[in-house]
Amino acid sequence: MSINVAYYGVPGSFSEQALLDYFPNDVHAINNEKFEGVFKLLEDESIPYGVVPIENSSTGAVNAIYDLLNKYPYHIVGEVYVKVEHHLLGSKKATLDTIKKVYSHPQAFEQSKPYLDQHGWELVPYYSTASSAEYVKQADDLSIASISSQKAAQIYDLNILANHINYNTTNTTRFIVLGKNLKVNSSCDKISVVFTTEHKAGALYSALKYFSDFDINMLKIESRPVVHTPWQYYFYIDFEGNLNNPSIKKAIDSMKTDCMYFKLLGNYKSGVN
Structure with a gap:
């Protein structure tokens, strides 16, 4: 029986590729x-997982995803990295x-800026890279x-007018896998x-010193404004560890005492970058 998994974008998107990399067997992909x-x-209830992009190695965080992680009750249960290569696509003629x-x-515009700066084209923002390809196909x-x-x-039968136009040859996007329950294993x-x-x-x-106190490696910190409370910020932290580790438990419990608000977003296996 196939697993229903939601993802951002349309067929041919990097999100779909991330989904297929993480769920290689018998999956029913549902796009939005x-x-x-x-x-x-x-x-x-029939859709247990979702896949969305959260950061890019060239352009940084996808801020909207951080806000949504805080808004909704879901957890990060996995992550996957996808190398991103952008091409300029056009109709057959x-x-x-x-x-x-x-x-x-x-x-995609930001990641391809040096190439685009060489041309005088008007840049029109669109929902996603793949949906823009779909639009170009339909418009003909x-x-x-x-x-x-x-x-x-390939999917939308378009010609590649220019290959590899992104300026960073190691351009990579990190995707997270959302689940409804916190899942912790070894x-x-x-x-x-x-x-x-x-x-x-x-x-x-005071909140961050526990990483040093308990010898925990912090991997990333990101801040987002607290809506309706000017100059207050949510701090999003990624760090190494397993929730079953006593030192990790102590560090988190200690952090909570120094925080006005604290939410555990997930414990998962780090992706291969």
């Missing part, structure tokens, strides 16, 4: 073209000379192009949390 749409799909507008996700217009993947070119070696502290000197240090 909005980040929050994937989270909402998990409200359906299109050439670089016929292009006037390029459609894609804003992050020589004057428009998409920045998307080689797989999208393979889990990465923990994600979010918290707030008092808005006073030393408050953040």
